[in-house]
Amino acid sequence: MSAGGYTLPAPAGGAPGRRVERLLLVSPAFHGYHRSIAAAWAQQGFDVTVHTYDAYSTPAMKLRNKALLELPQKAGIDRAAARVAWDTDRAVAALREARPDRVLVIKGDSLGDAFWDEVEALGVPRMLWLYDDLHRHDYSADFLRQVGPVLSYARSETEALAAQGVDAHYMPNGFDPDLAVPRLDRREEVVFVGSRYPNRVELLERLAQAGVPVRAYGRQWSHHPVDRLRTWELRRPDLPAERDIPLEEAYAVQAAAAAAINVHGLQAGHAMRTFEVPGMGGLQFVDRPDVAEFYEPGEEVLVFEDADHLVELAQRVVAEPSWGERIRAAGRRRSHAEHTFAHRAAMAQEWWV
Template structure:
């Protein structure tokens, strides 16, 4: 990947492209628009979209709650069949020249059969163990894009046509507010390790603020997570991706917790992309950013607390990191950069 790759350079083979994708935080929009800037005509099918209240309640009542209660039945299989039928309908209606499938393990074999000889790329922007694809399927499906370098190497060793393409930032969705809250912010799921880390920071007197359904004390969020308990930190409800971008920039620093995750999450690029101060738990972030000037790395709770205090008190240090991190992100780590790489992989 070149730091000087032209943003939005047009593909030498533009055509009708169907993006089959989960609805996950609206990242499909950034991917679709980047393909459009390269000259493709893009249609989007969000195979797991539950846009209306009725659809969300149906999913809770017919799938999630019975699973939570360990009731007998193959409800997830039935839901997968429904999603597959809808995806096949979209494929037949759009008749695309090419198909990009994000994740795609919510669809059964009938969808892949329906693709027949249509050029396709499978894009995995989360860990392999979170997908249901078999090794044989990955070897046969065509080019596979993986967000983790280690997983790409593993897939290649298995005989998969795998390509490393990291996650990214979308500057077209950035609407900075210019505010500064002075808080240490976190946005995401409330996994046990994250709750422990954030709680300990708050107990040390640091101004921690978390956003997400697992942190929110709103009755709706407690119901949808099937949990009443919440950590003793300042918390707010989920926010749209565009607002999450703003929060990362407004905070004194944004905390990134990967834990055992193999690749780098979207936040790795979104925080500095928005001009935020990123405190991240991965030494290998140095493959993307200069540690110490563009991002800050922590290895344990004490080191994170020390960096958090510095971010709150040393404005000059933070402002220098904001500027450097944003400059690097815009030069090398946007969705336009990533889509240019993906668009070079077509086998047709």
């Protein structure tokens, strides 16, 4: 495959005489989740070829993206159409090169009609997986009715899509157990890894004011001058912070922390972090009571109601580590038994059309 793509063969030992089907996974580059998802689908017996439609991996591509897309966008010039055209052309080329038997598209929010026309012309089973809120995608109900099975990470959005005649299926997010190396060392810090929003800043500041050690990870929190330039921001919250870290390191950081905060806000479904933190052996503070669909609150994760409640839980976890150890061990067992990407991939096999 060209830049932004690779192939992962199915594990040996499939049914004798059965041809291994080729699956093309068309995915955003976001945090490298495509690697874990590709491995999970390979476990289902597919030769998986991955195309990351928004990965600008070569120096020339990065320069073009910065000069022709990012900088004009920062200056108020709408370059969305140019991005769609570029991503679509590359995805069409990847589709023609791979000649797959099946196509799984994740998000696909910068792929234009030419790509979907090419998929339709292939006449192979396909699915569209939305592991983020529907409102973040520019898809009409008519398009979703025609594209084939649509997998949503949110039960409420799955029900809404089905009511509009979409072949919609609920598939929660998951985690990669191969990245979840148990951590026995503990750091007396409550951590947050992810984007900076006002409600997240407020929570971390309340913890710091209460004397709870905290640390945030990500370019929007980092005090590094390069990150200030990359985000076009000079001011930062007065909190301990680190730069962006890869997914594997995020797993390790959250596993070693006294606890890791999972803040959803208005998200419809549960973020990857819901399954990653307990899956890696971390202790999760989560803001969603409906996490009870996946974990037992108080036994496998800790649900906080507001900032005061979060402070109370954090202070207890720091002061009483044995309590937290019992919860993190139970959460890890549940995650590995029920919530890996392999579990999700197996679930999805009955939905191919």
